Amino acid sequence: MRIVCVGGGPAGFYFAISAKLRHPGDEITVLERNPPGATYGWxxxxxxxxxxxxxxxxxxSARAIRARSALWQEQRISLGGSGVAHLTGYGFSVQRAELLRVLADRAAELDVRVVYQQEVDDLDPYADADLIVAAxxxxxxxxxxxxxxxxxxxTRGTNPYLWLGTDRFSDSFTFAFEPTPAGWIWCHAYPSNAxxxxxxxxxxxxxxxxxxxxxxGDEETLRTLEKIFAGPLDGHALISQAQGQAEDRPHGQDGGGPARWQRFVDVTNQHxxxxxxxxxxxxxxxxxxxxGSGTALAIxxxxxxxxxxxxxxxxxxxALREFDGRGHRALRPMQAxxxxxxxxxxxxxxxxxxDAVSFAYAMAGRHGRQPPWRQPMHRATQVPAVRRTLRGLHSGTRWALARRRGEPLTPRVDTAPADLQ
Known part of the structure; x- marks a missing residue:
């Protein structure tokens, strides 16, 4: 079978890898309009x-991705200088450029043909393909x-947002809300790599x-934001342009160079x-x-x-009829x-x-009504001893899940933040 994937992001590369592993004899080509290593975002x-x-x-490829990923524990929510609250849990994050590098290398190992700097303006040149995957x-x-x-x-969202990086590394997922004379502004920050x-x-x-x-302008914007978020940044710098910045930008933003303010675009398709x-x-x-699920859902x-x-x-x-039906059913609650x-x-x-604890509870429950026991449990998890206990339980959970899926095991050592030591 001859397959053409338009787009060399995580979705296009991972489909090519997954399909080639099942049918090594298939001819699979990935067409990417940017040069190798170029990507948008952090x-x-x-x-x-x-x-x-x-x-x-x-x-x-899973082992390579996990090795390049950072573990973050808890969500830290701060409201200016008025207080800090925590939400328990953990997750992983990987620099987008590293993820794409792993997937591109793995695709090449499997004899997937990858063509960079290839614009696809119409599908006529690929009319003989059995399947065209628009990624x-x-x-x-x-x-x-x-x-x-x-x-x-x-549907376009109303809030402007700017996707930046910083050389301050944090082991928590951080939400920092800062008051200004014009109103509140906030950040969502999480580790990309070491x-x-x-x-x-x-x-x-x-x-x-x-x-x-x-x-x-771009520089003035960064310097202003560094002043507003001086506390969360702790003297570190904001970075506008990721290494290998690509021309394509998500959700409606075009052009290379420094990051630009965007409004999120919610895309749905009936078919x-x-x-x-x-x-x-x-x-x-x-x-x-x-x-935080866009790339995961693409994979x-x-x-x-x-x-x-x-x-x-x-x-x-x-196959496409079944994929359409199963995909829509699985995605519907996520998009909602x-x-x-x-x-x-x-x-x-x-x-x-x-106060910060009440606000964090409202933010955690933003997806729907919470059971009565959730609020006292949330307040209990602000106690350092309870948080230490939960971090230990989560460490055990991670170890058990890693063992079940055959992930290379590492020592169960967690570095606790200063307030838990």
Whole structure:
């Protein structure tokens, strides 16, 4: 079978890897419009369920991804200088450039043909392909050129946000809300790899305009944000342009160079395929960054599509029908949760008159009504002794899950923050 993947991001590469492992004789080509190593953005967040997919699909690349990933523990929520609260739990993050490097190298090992700096403006040159996988992002040209065949709908969020990096490394997922004369502004920060962290800045439109970000240049914007977030940054710098910055940017932002303010674009499609063309990842669906699942869902799409093709013995029409149905059913609750999360942060100012612990509880429960026992449990987890106990339990859980999926085991050593030592 001849397969063409348009887009060399995580979705396109992982589908090529997954399909090639099942059918080594298939001819699979990945077409990427950027040069090798170029990407947009900083870190990618994921959880144990994605490690299960990685190790269940291709242990070789899974081990490389895990080795390059950082572990973060707890979510730390600060409200200016008025207090700090914590949410328990853990997750992983990996620098997007490192993830793509691993996947590109693995695809090459499996004899996937990768063509860089290849624009795909129409599909006529690939008319003899048995399957065309559109993994070319939220602004998918393949999807747009098809008119309304996929039933595409887009909704733009109202909050401006800026995807930056910082040379301050943190072992927690940090939300820092800072008051300004124009209103509240906040960051979502998490480690990307040793020595770097992702730092996403978000605020309401009126705050953005009130602080003059609609008129400030790139350097002035960074210096202003460094002053606003001086506490969370602890003297470290913000970085606008990731190494190997790509021309393509997610959710509507185009052009190379420093990061630009964006508004999130929620993309849905009634149909994920037409004839022999199928959408995966952000081309098919987007989920707001406050849910932290966009790349993970793209990887799941890729692995699922390859598995279903194999189950249908490469009967493309039957496989795409099943992929469309199963994918929509699986995604529906995730997209609903992501829209709820986006809407909550768009009116976060309404909740910021609370103390940090109460605000953190409201943020944690933004997806729906909470059972009565949840609030006293949340308050209990602010006690250092309880947090230490939970970190120990989570360490054991990670070790058990790693052993179950065949992940190379490492010593169960956790570095606790200063307030737990």
């Amino acid at each position: 870190g990618v967040v994921y959880w144990d369920n994605l490690l299960d997919v990685f190790f269940g699909t291709d242990p070789r 070319d992002g939220a602004n998918s040209r393949i999807r747009q050129d098809a008119g309304d065949l996929f039933g595409t709908s887009t 020595g770097l962290s992702t730092f996403i800045v978000e605020c309401a439109e009126r705050t953005w305009q009130g602080l003059g970000f609609d008129a400030r 994920w395929y037409h004839d022999n063309v199928v959408l995966i990842g952000d081309a098919a669906h987007t989920t707001h960054f406050t849910l 799941v799409d890729a692995a699922m599509l390859a598995r279903i093709l194999d189950e249908h013995a490469n009967d493309v029409p039957s 949760a992501a829209r709820t999360s986006m809407a909550w942060f768009e009116r976060a100012d309404q909740y910021l008159d609370q």
